[in-house]
Amino acid sequence: MDLTPFLHSDPDSLADEALLSVCVSGRIALAMKGRFFLRCFCESFGQRSLIGCAVTDEDTCLHYLEQQPFELLLCTDRLEQGTGYDLVRQAKQKQPGLKVVVLALNDAIPVEYDNAAWLEAVVAEVDIFENRKPLEAAILAVMGHHSYRSPSLRSGQLPYLSCPRLTPREYEVLDRLAQGMTDKEIAEDLVVSEQTSRTYTKRLLRTLEVNNRVQAVLKGMRCGMVQI
Missing domain, CATH: 1.10.10.10 (Winged helix-like DNA-binding domain superfamily/Winged helix DNA-binding domain)
Known part of the structure; x- marks a missing residue:
């Protein structure tokens, strides 16, 4: 799925409050598993005109990266086709200066990738439940040329999660x-x-x-x- 052509023609917003409030000046690429994540993260950036790629698969994202330089790639570890980790590895080969943040829906980093130099920042899904804004921290870290792992990835312990009853x-x-x-x-x-x-x-x-x-x-x- 490629939502890039529709970024500037869809005025509807999904976000109740901004998921991200950090400022990125260069072009942004998004590769997410499914329409929900794509739309939410598109709405999270105040300057949507900077988003030059909003897709759900590895190959289409790599195609966009071949066309022009990007400053930031934000992706999920699982994609509709391909994986976020393979995408990041290949993306860094194409654009070594690209900053990358991975949202780990599996709450873990595969052993073979954990110490990879090209894997700069990873945020576990479970850490987004807390009001600690780990995605913002991750983006700020990579923009400052630092690496980042969200709290549960650093501690190896998942936070307690209560599941209320819904109507x-x-x-x-x-x-x-x-x-x-x-x-x-x-x-x-x-x-x-x-x-x-x-x-x-x-x-x-x-x-x-x-x-x-x-x-x-x-x-x-x-x-x-x-x-x-």
Whole structure:
């Protein structure tokens, strides 16, 4: 899936609060598993015009990297085709100065890649639940030519995760968030007003005790409530 051509034509926002507030001046490449992650991370950067690649597979991302220089690559370890780690290895060969941050949906780094010089920053999925903004810390680190591992990767211990009980309506909203739907799309699908859809989402975030939709979906995945 390649959402790059639609970056500047889709005004709908998925984010309740910005997932990222760091400033990146160069071109950004995103390679994420699924539409949900792509849309959320696209919305996380204030200057969406800097995003020159928003795809879900390894080969398409490498194609974009061959066309022009990029400053930052943000990817998930799992992709719809290929893997984030193989993508990073090849991307660094094509553009040695590229800064890279990997979001580890598996909460671990494969042994064969753990000490690789080209793997600059990795953030475990579980650490995003906490209000420590590890993705921002990772980007700031690589922009300053430093390496980074999020807290659970450094300690080797996963934080405790409580899984609350959702109402049937909250399950419906969570499932649609995981599909990458906007408030407007959720409203149309549930046959309610857009304002009601926003209210449902806010209630879901409170129940899950998270701050934004990315955290909600990731926590829902870990608790077995939803799949992407």
